[in-house]
Amino acid sequence: MTLLRTQLGDTLRGHRLRQRRTLRDVSGAARVSLGYLSEVERGQKEASSELLASICDALDVELADLLAQVSQELRTADEARRPVRPLVPAATPAPEPALALVGVDGPVTTRRRGAVALAA
Known part of the structure:
Protein backbone atom coordinates (compact mmCIF):
# COMPACT_ATOMS: atom_id res chain seq x y z
CA MET A 1 0.00 0.00 0.00
CA THR A 2 1.31 3.42 -0.92
CA LEU A 3 1.37 5.91 1.95
CA LEU A 4 -0.59 9.12 1.48
CA ARG A 5 2.41 11.26 2.42
CA THR A 6 4.55 9.47 -0.18
CA GLN A 7 2.02 10.04 -2.96
CA LEU A 8 1.46 13.66 -1.91
CA GLY A 9 5.20 14.28 -2.01
CA ASP A 10 5.60 12.65 -5.42
CA THR A 11 2.73 14.68 -6.83
CA LEU A 12 3.99 17.96 -5.39
CA ARG A 13 7.48 17.27 -6.75
CA GLY A 14 5.97 16.51 -10.16
CA ALA A 47 2.31 18.07 5.79
CA SER A 48 -0.48 19.89 7.64
CA SER A 49 -3.43 21.19 5.66
CA GLU A 50 -2.14 24.74 6.16
CA LEU A 51 1.28 23.81 4.80
CA LEU A 52 -0.25 21.97 1.83
CA ALA A 53 -2.37 25.03 1.05
CA SER A 54 0.72 27.25 1.19
CA ILE A 55 2.72 24.93 -1.09
CA CYS A 56 -0.22 24.71 -3.51
CA ASP A 57 -0.47 28.51 -3.60
CA ALA A 58 3.26 28.71 -4.37
CA LEU A 59 2.80 26.18 -7.19
CA ASP A 60 -0.44 27.81 -8.42
CA VAL A 61 -2.27 24.50 -7.96
CA GLU A 62 -5.69 24.23 -6.33
CA LEU A 63 -5.54 22.14 -3.15
CA ALA A 64 -8.71 20.28 -4.19
CA ASP A 65 -7.14 19.43 -7.56
CA LEU A 66 -3.97 18.18 -5.86
CA LEU A 67 -5.97 15.97 -3.49
CA ALA A 68 -8.10 14.61 -6.36
CA GLN A 69 -4.96 13.78 -8.34
CA VAL A 70 -3.35 12.08 -5.34
CA SER A 71 -6.54 10.11 -4.70
CA GLN A 72 -6.63 8.85 -8.30
CA GLU A 73 -2.94 7.92 -8.23
CA LEU A 74 -3.42 5.98 -4.96
CA ARG A 75 -6.38 4.11 -6.46
CA THR A 76 -4.41 3.26 -9.60
CA ALA A 77 -1.42 2.05 -7.56
CA ASP A 78 -3.63 -0.11 -5.34
CA GLU A 79 -5.43 -1.65 -8.32
CA ALA A 80 -2.10 -2.51 -9.93
CA ARG A 81 -1.10 -4.48 -6.84
CA ARG A 82 -4.29 -6.52 -6.59
CA PRO A 83 -4.02 -10.11 -7.78
CA VAL A 84 -5.66 -10.83 -11.12
CA ARG A 85 -8.80 -12.89 -10.75
CA PRO A 86 -9.26 -15.72 -13.24
CA LEU A 87 -12.01 -15.25 -15.82
CA VAL A 88 -13.08 -18.88 -15.45
CA PRO A 89 -14.33 -19.82 -12.00
CA ALA A 90 -12.16 -22.32 -10.21
CA ALA A 91 -13.40 -25.88 -10.43
CA THR A 92 -15.34 -26.91 -7.39
CA PRO A 93 -13.69 -29.72 -5.49
CA ALA A 94 -15.25 -33.15 -5.73
CA PRO A 95 -17.63 -33.88 -2.89
CA GLU A 96 -16.29 -35.91 -0.03
CA PRO A 97 -17.26 -39.57 -0.24
CA ALA A 98 -20.27 -40.41 1.88
CA LEU A 99 -19.50 -42.03 5.17
CA ALA A 100 -20.98 -45.45 5.64
CA LEU A 101 -22.75 -46.22 8.89
CA VAL A 102 -21.64 -49.51 10.31
CA GLY A 103 -23.68 -51.35 12.90
CA VAL A 104 -22.70 -54.28 15.06
CA ASP A 105 -23.68 -56.72 12.32
CA GLY A 106 -22.09 -54.79 9.43
CA PRO A 107 -23.13 -51.86 7.22
CA VAL A 108 -26.54 -50.34 7.86
CA THR A 109 -28.57 -50.12 4.68
CA THR A 110 -32.17 -49.76 5.80
CA ARG A 111 -33.68 -46.30 5.21
CA ARG A 112 -37.17 -45.14 6.10
CA ARG A 113 -38.48 -41.78 4.90
CA GLY A 114 -34.99 -40.32 4.60
CA ALA A 115 -33.85 -41.64 7.99
CA VAL A 116 -31.28 -44.29 8.62
CA ALA A 117 -32.39 -47.13 10.84
CA LEU A 118 -29.70 -48.73 12.91
CA ALA A 119 -29.87 -52.39 13.76
CA ALA A 120 -29.65 -53.18 17.45
Missing part, protein backbone atom coordinates in the same frame (compact mmCIF):
# COMPACT_ATOMS: atom_id res chain seq x y z
CA HIS A 15 4.17 19.86 -10.24
CA ARG A 16 7.34 21.69 -9.17
CA LEU A 17 9.53 19.97 -11.76
CA ARG A 18 7.02 20.52 -14.59
CA GLN A 19 7.23 24.22 -13.77
CA ARG A 20 11.05 23.97 -13.82
CA ARG A 21 11.24 25.47 -10.35
CA THR A 22 13.76 24.76 -7.62
CA LEU A 23 13.09 23.69 -4.05
CA ARG A 24 14.55 27.04 -2.97
CA ASP A 25 12.13 28.99 -5.16
CA VAL A 26 9.01 27.10 -4.00
CA SER A 27 10.07 27.00 -0.35
CA GLY A 28 10.54 30.78 -0.38
CA ALA A 29 7.18 31.39 -2.03
CA ALA A 30 5.44 28.97 0.37
CA ARG A 31 7.27 30.38 3.41
CA VAL A 32 8.54 26.95 4.48
CA SER A 33 12.12 25.86 5.00
CA LEU A 34 13.84 24.25 2.05
CA GLY A 35 14.71 21.19 4.16
CA TYR A 36 11.14 20.69 5.31
CA LEU A 37 9.76 21.02 1.78
CA SER A 38 12.33 18.48 0.64
CA GLU A 39 11.19 16.05 3.36
CA VAL A 40 7.55 16.55 2.35
CA GLU A 41 8.40 15.83 -1.30
CA ARG A 42 10.29 12.67 -0.29
CA GLY A 43 7.35 11.47 1.82
CA GLN A 44 9.29 11.71 5.08
CA LYS A 45 7.04 14.34 6.70
CA GLU A 46 3.26 14.60 7.00
